[in-house]
Amino acid sequence: MKQVYKRDLERLWQTISEHFELYLPLEQDGKVNFMPWKQGENVNIDRLKTDLSPKNIIFPPTETYLKFRTVNKRLCFESVGGKNDKYVVFGMRPCDAASYSILDKVFLQEPIDRFYEERRTNGIIISLACSEPEETCFCSSFGIAADNPVLGTDIAAWDIGESILWQPKSEKGKKLTGILDNILQDTSEHEIIALERLQQSIREKLAQLPWVDLDLEIISNNMKEMFESKVWEELSKSCLGCGVCTFVCPTCHCFDIQDFGAERNGERFRCWDSCMYSDFTRMAHGNPRKTQTERFRQRFMHKLVYFLNNNGVYACVGCGRCVEKCPVNMNIVKVIKKLGGD
Amino acid sequence: MSCNCQKNVDSLIPQVAVIDSIRKETADVATFRIITPAGGKSFDFLPGQCAMISIPPIGEAIFSITSSPTEQRFLEFSIKKCGSVTECLHSMEIGSEVGIRGPYGNHFPVNDVLRGRDLLFIAGGIGLAPLRSVINYIMDNRRDYGTVDIIYGARSPEDLVHQEDIMNFWPKQINTKVHLTVDRAVDGWSGHVGFVPSYIKELGLANNKVALVCGPPIMIKLGLQALEQVGFKREQIYTTLELKMKCGVGKCGRCNIGDKYVCKDGPVFRCDELQQLPDEY
Numbered sequence: 001m002k003q004v005y006k007r008d009l010e011r012l013w014q015t016i017s018e019h020f021e022l023y024l025p026l027e028q029d030g031k032v033n034f035m036p037w038k039q040g041e042n043v044n045i046d047r048l049k050t051d052l053s054p055k056n057i058i059f060p061p062t063e064t065y066l067k068f069r070t071v072n073k074r075l076c077f078e079s080v081g082g083k084n085d086k087y088v089v090f091g092m093r094p095c096d097a098a099s100y101s102i103l104d105k106v107f108l109q110e111p112i113d114r115f116y117e118e119r120r121t122n123g124i125i126i127s128l129a130c131s132e133p134e135e136t137c138f139c140s141s142f143g144i145a146a147d148n149p150v151l152g153t154d155i156a157a158w159d160i161g162e163s164i165l166w167q168p169k170s171e172k173g174k175k176l177t178g179i180l181d182n183i184l185q186d187t188s189e190h191e192i193i194a195l196e197r198l199q200q201s202i203r204e205k206l207a208q209l210p211w212v213d214l215d216l217e218i219i220s221n222n223m224k225e226m227f228e229s230k231v232w233e234e235l236s237k238s239c240l241g242c243g244v245c246t247f248v249c250p251t252c253h254c255f256d257i258q259d260f261g262a263e264r265n266g267e268r269f270r271c272w273d274s275c276m277y278s279d280f281t282r283m284a285h286g287n288p289r290k291t292q293t294e295r296f297r298q299r300f301m302h303k304l305v306y307f308l309n310n311n312g313v314y315a316c317v318g319c320g321r322c323v324e325k326c327p328v329n330m331n332i333v334k335v336i337k338k339l340g341g342d
Numbered sequence: 343m344s345c346n347c348q349k350n351v352d353s354l355i356p357q358v359a360v361i362d363s364i365r366k367e368t369a370d371v372a373t374f375r376i377i378t379p380a381g382g383k384s385f386d387f388l389p390g391q392c393a394m395i396s397i398p399p400i401g402e403a404i405f406s407i408t409s410s411p412t413e414q415r416f417l418e419f420s421i422k423k424c425g426s427v428t429e430c431l432h433s434m435e436i437g438s439e440v441g442i443r444g445p446y447g448n449h450f451p452v453n454d455v456l457r458g459r460d461l462l463f464i465a466g467g468i469g470l471a472p473l474r475s476v477i478n479y480i481m482d483n484r485r486d487y488g489t490v491d492i493i494y495g496a497r498s499p500e501d502l503v504h505q506e507d508i509m510n511f512w513p514k515q516i517n518t519k520v521h522l523t524v525d526r527a528v529d530g531w532s533g534h535v536g537f538v539p540s541y542i543k544e545l546g547l548a549n550n551k552v553a554l555v556c557g558p559p560i561m562i563k564l565g566l567q568a569l570e571q572v573g574f575k576r577e578q579i580y581t582t583l584e585l586k587m588k589c590g591v592g593k594c595g596r597c598n599i600g601d602k603y604v605c606k607d608g609p610v611f612r613c614d615e616l617q618q619l620p621d622e623y
């Protein structure tokens with residue numbers, strides 16, 4: 001276990017940024033989001049949740065991955081996706097880091113998505129435990145420990161006040177720790193006690209949260225029964241189909257592929273898409289999901305049943321962003337409770 | 343020669359291919375023969391599998407491969423004009439270059455379940471395209487399979503695709519019968535008139551065959567009912583489905599039926615398996 005004193009943080013970031021691209025939670029106009037850091041930026045590591053999830057770092061909102069051109073009637077394709085730059089993300093919350101391990105199950109499954117793989121391999125994630133969990137948090141229901149970053153984490157970190165504790169969890173994390181040897185300090189008994197106290201306090205706060213009792217076990221694992229449940233109509237009544245839940249969700253990963261440009265010269269990109277939109281599944285001969293009820297059902301069935309069946313985990317980390325952003329106050333917690341017979 | 347600028351390739355990156363010939367099937371269906379710039383087919387596949395064809399800058403669309411895997415010289419796609427990519431394809435000339443990637447999805451079980459069995463093919467309209475790949479594969483390995491019955495229907499005689507195969511080639515093969523039908527009677531048509539599902543019942547075929555069904559969704563649904571009425575079990579029936587697809591490799595998230603992705607776990611489904619899935623296709 002190492003530590004970095006808060007007075008040395010700027011120097012730590014400076015050193016990291018000499019070797020890597022560095023993403024930090026930066027505050028702009030009151031909103032905090034992970035963005036590439038440079039000196040003088042307004043870093044805010046106290047804000048619990050960034051406005052958007054950091055999935056854009058490994059899965060960009062739009063990514064041009066192919067360039068095409070026609071020369072003398074001959075077509076040529078050039079692969080331009082992915083990213084070679086090595087980078088570090090400092091201060092990601094355990095739920096968001098866990099979402100990376102969930103996205104891995106999609107993109108690193110055969111056939112491996114090479115663009116995603118490149119971004120994922122080149123990144124080092126420093127995950128910061130949540131000293132102050134908020135009312136919209138329900139990560140514990142999905143087995144994520146806010147007091148102990150593990151999933152998707154290369155270095156686990158804890159803010160104990162005067163310093164940030166630093167524990168490498170992976171080979172990549174150990175390497176970065178080596179590079180920062182002259183800034184990171186050793187810890188003593190004092191810090192270990194402080195860590196235990198912090199973890200204890202986090203666990204106590206988690207136990208006080210309104211949704212601490214949210215239990216996934218109440219959901220039936222009978223896919224057809226769930227699909228045909230009467231609750232979808234009622235739950236989806238107020239849904240506007242705006243798609244903000246999919247946009248802010250760290251595990252939503254559906255994408256579209258489009259071409260841009262002219263015949264002689266252009267590019268193909270993929271971009272985030274949303275199962276909440278009516279044209280998502282629309283084909284020349286019709287649409288299997290014609291109503292918002294069907295689209296609403298798809299999103300939650302995917303997260304709570306289909307993804308679990310295929311990958312052994314739920315496609316939700318309980319970050320609570322959808323709870324905060326939904327304009328009609330609908331969210332996955334209400335869905336889970338309702339499905340459970342509430 | 344095409345250029346050689348591709349680096350370590352992701353599955354989303356197409357290869358260049360050339361339209362070698364275009365055969366007009368109906369007013370809005372044509373069969374495109376596609377080869378690599380150096381000649382030959384772009385990749386090996388099994389009957390029922392699909393490929394993504396791209397026409398920059400219009401985009402990509404997924405199509406079933408209609409030629410047989412035994413055909414080494416080219417890949418064939420029978421494509422109906424019905425959207426932006428297909429409109430553009432239909433306006434292209436021989437020698438034009440397109441992108442192709444694949445093959446995607448599973449295939450009809452030609453190497454195990456279908457071997458030695460009597461087979462019943464049921465197709466409607468352009469739905470003959472994927473089944474033609476199986477049928478011609480079987481014709482090239484004729485001794486490995488039992489009798490073949492092909493029920494094929496379209497709106498009118500002009501809407502029947504692959505006329506050379508259905509009128510001349512297949513009926514001449516041993517133990518092979520072709521049963522054609524059109525929706526409405528027209529002058530000059532002396533064959534059967536009526537919808538495919540009712541024709542299934544009228545023909546009174548033995549129900550110990552394996553049935554392979556492909557057509558418009560309504561024909562598939564009613565065709566399955568008809569098969570069950572004449573004593574087929576769902577375990578004996580295979581069908582192939584189509585939903586909106588972008589990636590073709592089970593990641594873009596839009597072609598799922600329940601927890602199955604049509605691009606990856608399909609497009610071929612055995613009907614008892616399909617019955618376990620939500621009714622959303």
